[in-house]
Amino acid sequence: MKKSELRKKYLEKRKSLSDKDIFQLSNDIFKNFIHYFKPFSGQKVHIFIPIEKFKEMNTRIFISYFLSRNIRVFVPKIADARLISVEIFEYSKFELNKWQISEPVSDEDSGILDFDFVITPLLYCDRHGNRVGYGKGFYDGFFETVSEETKKIGVNYFNPDENVDDVWENDIPLDYLITPTEVLSFFGEE
Known part of the structure; x- marks a missing residue:
């Protein structure tokens, strides 16, 4: 299926989720992340702030967990048409962008380029790590700059059940996908 079709399909699927669904699915994804990756003090995690109008998963539970365990937290910000990584703390101030x-x-x-994990927003990811985002390419550009050892992790409410047919040369696949029911590795690690 083409990215544009997948984008439309999964935006619609998300719209049907209730706040209760989002809360439960986000918690299940969080538990799968903690169980599988076992993050520890001193690690560096880049993670997105959810766009609530798009019903993105609640990453604030991740952020609270990380900050309470001395795991360094970085979040994206768009500056000069590129994604930068800003370190945040419990007292950091936020504002709405355009x-x-x-x-x-x-x-x-x-x-920072040597993150332990980059937890990435997406609308869909297939079983090969091909990610469908919102179509701006910010994360592909960001992925080009981070260390090869950084684990690029997508989080999604839905398990992959169809392939992305129009993968482009500049698309950088994920290393892992975490859903409420499983953690998928895209390079054979277990």
Whole structure:
């Protein structure tokens, strides 16, 4: 299926989710992440702030967990048409950008490239790690800059059941996908 079709299909599927569904599915994804990856103090995690109008999963549970365990947290911010990584703390201030997405007030790019994990938003991911986002390409550009050891992890409410047919040369696949029911590895690690 083409990305445009998958984007439309999964935006519609998300619209049908209740707040209760989102809460439960987000918690299940969070538990799968913790169980599988076992993050620990001192690690560095880049994670998105959810866009609530698009019913993205609640990553705030991840962020609270990380901050309470001295895991460094970085979030995306769009600056000069590219995605930068801003480190946040419990006292960090946020504001809405022109797309009504919550971002840190700080414009200071951390310069960090050796993240342990990049937890990535998406609308869909197939069983080969091919990601369908919102079509702006910010994360593909960001993935090009991070360390090869960084684990690129997608999170999604839905299990993959169809292939992305129009994968492009500049598309960078994920290493893992976490759903409420499973963790998929795309390079044979278990």
